[in-house]
Amino acid sequence: MTGTIALLGCGFVADLYLRSLQAMPGIVVHAVHDRDAARLSRFCAHWQLRAEPDLEAFIAGLPEGCVVLNLTNPAEHYALNLRLLEAGHHVYCEKPLALELAQAKTLHALAAENGVLLASAPCSVLGEAAQTLGHALRQGIAGTPRAIYAELDDGFIPQAPYTDWHTETGAPWPYEDEFVTGCTLEHAGYYLTWLISWFGSVRKVVAASAEVLPEKAGLKAAAPDLSVATLFFENGPVTRLTCSIVASHGHGIRIFGDKGVLSCGASWDNAAKVRFAKRSTLRRRLVESPFPRRLRLPQPTHPKVKRWGAAAMNFMLGPAEMLESLRERRPCRLSSEFALHLTEVTLAIQNAGEDTGPQVMTTRCDPMEPMPWAR
Structure with a gap:
């Protein structure tokens, strides 16, 4: 599996994604952004990733075909998903996709209009x-x-x-x-x-x-x-x-x-x-x-990760599915319809x-x- 992702937000759940990424060779991280500069610096230093402190520069610099992982606070999901979709980028959002159904329907319609993928955790x-x-x-x-x-x-x-x-x-x-x-x-x-x-x-x-x-x-x-x-x-x-x-x-x-x-x-x-x-x-x-x-x-099925805390889940299965569907030019299993109905x-x-x-x-x-x- 190959492809490029970017991380928007590097709080608690982001470490779970990066731990899972270690089991998924071929997927590379383009850049990471977080509004907390100190948090961003610690996270990127630990995982040896490129930090982009400016949100506008982060979005503008995203390469074509990149899947952006929105790992921010739930209250920020809708607004940031909207900005990313408006900019024409594929989005994988941590749950929930949005806090209101009308917001989720807006995101679903925008993804269809711009021809990009929109998916929601969990995977x-x-x-x-x-x-x-x-x-x-x-x-x-x-x-x-x-x-x-x-x-x-x-x-x-x-x-x-x-x-x-x-x-x-x-x-x-x-x-x-x-x-x-x-x-x-x-x-x-x-x-x-x-x-x-x-x-x-x-x-x-x-x-x-x-x-x-x-x-x-x-x-x-x-x-x-x-x-x-x-x-x-x-x-x-x-x-x-x-x-x-x-x-x-x-x-x-x-x-x-x-x-x-x-x-x-x-x-x-x-x-x-x-x-x-x-x-x-x-x-x-x-x-x-x-x-x-x-x-x-x-066997084999998919790469596994070791237990950490209460979970033993590969958080990267969703982004990997999106990247594979783009590469193979087929419908994504984690479709925007699936995300909307789940929401x-x-x-x-x-x-x-x-x-x-x-x-x-x-x-x-x-x-x-x-x-x-x-x-």
Whole structure:
């Protein structure tokens, strides 16, 4: 794989991307910009990259075909995505793509108008665990899927020692951004991308959300820290998705089919084990096998990275997919339609509150083409 990227923003998540980049030979970094000069200097010195302190010069100097990684604070995503797209550049944005649906639709339309790619994190949907589950669904291993339960609960985060969480270049975990943006906007995509890639569009969302832990880190105004959603797909099973920074840690997904249960216990691990538990009767009882079979795809699949903190994810799979699609002149799996629909569904869950009721989605996208090694 080859190609050029540039980094806009070099905070906490940028180190995760650079660590992943070490496993992706052939992808080079053109330049890095951050509005914090001291932070920019430390980051570029550690990773031996070229710093561009001026934003206008950074944008003006981007080479043709470069993919810009927008790794800035969530509140800055829309305005900076807009500037990059207006300048005719391909954009890969950290989640969320935008904080309002109207903004996301503007970005989608602008990308189409200018003929450039627009994609949104997370990219774990391109990873081995998600692709293994997708392959099992297509093969009918569990029979027809009837319902799905998925959890993205991170434990009681306000009591965690999060002020001690720093990357190797000294970037602190941005807890204020995390609490203000909310765990649903930050994390729901880790399973929504998998689900949308397998089944396509969500037709209707019925959700509720609330802030059950007020004044986190002294913040008077924060996003919901708990959400529970029921998703109705155009062509897929009814799904329950929970997100919280309150409930005990659990990142599992279970797909209940006519023949048994497909499962994976760690959405933040590209190499997480995918299992199938066959259902049968034993002595007048219905049971699921206590010894589920592990499902594997032929190797190799994609470059892996070592675990750091709570995750073992290759954050560069998304930018690499964009670069490969440009080089091969084919549609990108992480399309702007995919990013827009993901954003609408996520915002519907986040903003549901107590009284919103059923929400009919206004955007749609097709299921994702499997990775070549997962067909």
